Amino acid sequence: MDDLMQQFAIEARELVQQASDDLLALEAAPHDRQRLESAFRAIHTLKGSVGLFDLASMHNVLHQSEDILSRARASTIVVDDNLIDPLVAVIEWVDESIDGIVQEGRLSQAQEKQATRLLGLVSGKMTERETDELTNVPSAIPEWASAIRDRLPVAQRDEPLVAISYRPHPECFFNGDDPLATLSRLPAVRHLEIAFGEQFQSVNTFDPFRCSLLVNAICEGPLSAVETEFRLIPDQVELAPLPGIATEALSQKESQPERLGERQASTMRVDAARIDSLVEIAGELIAAKNGLPPIAEMARAGGNDPLAKAIYSSHLEIERLVGSLYSAVTRARMIPLEQTFRRFPRLVRETAAKLGKSVDLIIEGETVEADREIVESLFEPLLHLVRNSLDHGIEQEAERLKASKSPRGRISLRATQHGETLDLEVSDDGRGMLSGDILRAATDRGLVTKTTAANLTELDILQFVFSPGFSTTNSVSDLSGRGVGLDVVKRSIQRLGGDVEIQTVVGEGTSFNLRLPVSFSMTQIMVVEVDGERFGVPIADVIETQKVPISAVQLVRGNRAFILRDRTVPLLHLGQLLNTTGLRKASNEMKVLIVQAGAERIGVAVDTIAERVETLTRPLAGLLQGMTGIAGTTLLGDGKVLLVLNLEELIG
Amino acid sequence: MTVCIDGKAILLRGSCGVEEVELFVSYLEARPDLPVDLTGVEAVHTALWQAIMIYRPIVTGSPNSAFLEATLLPALRFSMEHDR
Secondary structure (H helix, E strand, O other): OOHHHHHHHHHHHHHHHHHHHHHHHHHHOOOOHHHHHHHHHHHHHHHHHHOOOOOHHHHHHHHHHHHHHHHHHOOOEOOOHHHHHHHHHHHHHHHHHHHHHHHHOOOOHHHHHHHHHHHHHHOOOOOEOOOOOOOOOOOOOOHHHHHHHOOOOHHHHHOOEEEEEEOOOOOHHHHOOOHHHHHHOOOOEEEEEEEEOOOOOOOOOOOOOOOOEEEEEEEEOOHHHHHHHOOOOHHHEEEEEEOOHHHHHHHHOOOOOOOHHHHOOOOOOOOHHHHHHHHHHHHHHHHHHOOHHHHHHHHHHOOOHHHHHHHHHHHHHHHHHHHHHHHHHHHHOEEEOHHHHOOHHHHHHHHHHHHOOOEEEEEEOOOOEEEHHHHHHOHHHHHHHHHHHHHHHOOOHHHHHHOOOOOOEEEEEEEEEEOOEEEEEEEEOOOOOOHHHHHHHHHHOOOOOHHHHHOOOHHHHHHHHHOHHHHOOOOHHHHOOOOOOHHHHHHHHHHOOOEEEEEEEOOOEEEEEEEEEOOOOEEEEEEEEEOOEEEEEEHHHEEEEEEEEHHHOEEEOOEEEEEEOOEEEEEEEHHHHHOOOOOOOOOOEEEEEEEEEOOEEEEEEEOEEEEEEEEEOEOOOHHHHHOOOEEEEEEOOOOOEEEEEOHHHHHO | OOEEEOOOOEEEOOEEOHHHHHHHHHHHHHOOOOOEEOOOOOEEOHHHHHHHHHHOOOEEOOOOOHHHHHHHHHHHHHHHHHOO
16 A cells, blocks of 8 residues: 555545534534534545545545535535535445545445435535525625735634624714724624725814714624624624635645644654554563562672662662653553544444434543553444444333433443543443343343342342353343343453443443553563463462462362361362463472452462562453453563463453 | 813823713814823723824823723724825
């Protein structure tokens, strides 16, 4: 893929997203001038980018889209569904076409066919604005208005303003008018000119009660506020909205797509791989600094105490610096959740329309930041949860009305940050889930026996929706259809080091609470050896370590166990859990990690307990992603990759 | 009295309405040598501004209004310098 095409793909996706955000916002607030301008700019720039390639049909469709948006800007047509629906369809089409364009350099046949249909849509009938002297402003800026604007400092011509030409009636003082006082009441006057009109008066002919002035001014909008101020004397003023010179220049200069980078001079686009390599180097440094204390110990053992002390103190200093380097590069990887959240309004709109439901999506906390990998990996699980709410949580309109609810359903997507923890909530005001239904479905699927079922708490019962058994399709509706694929959601959140909880109230709705780390932080790892291989175990998972003589191990119903402080602790060997095949060392003593698994304590035997390191664990990616029992990988001081185990998963 | 004369200047004070324009014009005609002092004035009717533009006295003092000080006075001065 050549550079130009690569740049096109990045920008086109951003512009599509921007246009889509703006159009959806306009749908909710049709008078939002800024959104209208922004949608226009996005489509205009997109058209410019498309024009660089051989994509005539897409260029035509975008040209027509830009055209109707500029008519809306000039207030000759109304911003309503007749305008927004075709434009949303165009944007979706462009979005779907980008991948194909990048690969093939042109539109596929199917997409070409769509172009004709879309061109018809955007050329269709729009709602004309009713003629009104003040609101029906012609799209081009009148000459008098641009003449006044030319007298503004250049820096001020960039924003949308209103030009005013006010010719007070000669007898206006008798009507109680005070023209200059009227101007002082306008929203921030940026420029004012006072001159005598045609009926110039000299000292000799001067009649102080006759107004002969002509006033030109430029003030800040909105136009409606200015109109209000002059509502009693519309015959004496002319108003012209000035769109801002940057926007205007855009609509005249066709072929110069605006580079997003130029708009945001303080930010720069950096290839994510470069930041990742920085994070990796910082991670390696952390590991490398862990190599210093053993050297200090060697020095001490060799009788050189001052050298040992010097190494220790330099270790402390390096530790501090590496710590701040690490947190700085981690911050560079942080992106706002908005990047994931902003994809939802359109998805919700589409899915709700397909299901024949009307749903409001409320998004909060999109500015909260988290590691890029976390933000990006969140999309799938959140999508799953939102779709679930749409499909099964939110009732059909008739059902909602029957339950005295508002006919429009409500789904909220909310993010908050508490220290290093990211809390996400996906909630709906739908029908909720009945624990009885969940239990019945769980029993039917053999997830629980009837006897055990009787002893389960509500909370235990709700957990069944996360069991893999629930993701099978049949008789889903028995259970208000919930649970579809929720096990997948839970696993992906856990893979990111988080967890999911569910709360539901029948008739009021369901909420899923996701708790995740904001970034992948440093953790203490215990390195263990089994069958000649080394693995990491998060120290947080280990309650204590014990040396257990072989003679103390008993066989209890075919399983091994030992007694620890008067309690029988089941004993498992890590080699068996991992199916390692190396030679097991014969020894008359075992090293055992005591870990918590559910309500029980379990001993996990290993061959050797080696060093402890503070390091960075990254979740598994690629082919390894689905592996159970592995929390992630970490890099050791010697450059070797260590698999970090999730003992609870491994035992379970 | 919001329009008065003190031998050194024609003074506009407080809020000067349209009803004061005749008196103001009479001062401007009688004493074309005196400046018009706007120190502390809060509002001045358009009719008086128009009179200033006709008689073109020297205008001194700072009004007690951001609009008058920052917007209207510069426009008035510009107009008197460039008109005619």
